[in-house]
């Protein structure tokens with residue numbers, strides 16, 4: 001039985017002051033539920049949020065990290081640095097990083113390995129562009145991402161993985177995939193894990209949907225058979241909206 005997991009991705013929003021304000025309101029609204037919750041915040045807010053969420057079951061995530069242990073990589077952040085703060089999750093391979101920051105399946109794969117070395121749970125993002133979907137290539141694209149991104153990960157590691165299906169055409173556009181489309185693609189992701197690692201492993205992997213999830217569509221999406229959770233962008237910035245999604 002997989003526990004639903006709803007994570008917020010704040011992207012490049014909020015100062016530390018704003019993050020702490022969010023946390024104090026969010027904590028008053030948040031009730032311990034059977035739903036796992038995390039906020040994936042910009043690096044500079046992680047330490048303050050760790051403190052603000054202490055004593056609660058709200059988990060903390062980063063949005064990226066480097067794949068090397070340490071070194072002359074100006075402007076980068078290592079897994080060790082995240083680990084020291086007590087970060088639980090790290091988003092890896094978000095489409096915005098693939099699109100604007102030269103993230104490739106190869107670097108994604110290296111980052112997944114590094115996360116597991118440091119006991120940070122990766123939230124791996126996969127998904128197709130609108131052009132690829134219109135050309136009937138959505139399934140092929142996501143299958144290739146799965147195969148390349150997971151390369152040489154062990155079955156035990158893959159069991160712990162969180163995967164977010166995020167169709168690029170539904171991110172920040174207000175255009176949500178229909179629950180059926182999202183369900184179909186999350187099912188495809190699970191079946192590609194069956195092919196790569198077998199049934200038992202595939203049953204454990206949490207698969208989220210991400211792309212314009214909001215209070216008004218969360219219930220329908222979360223009720224779909226293959227969808228175990230959501231990765232929420234814009235609607236995670238307001239505590240009142242995010243709490244409604246968690247309480248779907």
Ligand code: 13P
Nearest residue numbers: 009171172211212233234
């Ligand atoms: P929106 O919810 O703002 O569409 O963003 C989705 C996303 O990219 C989450 O990682």
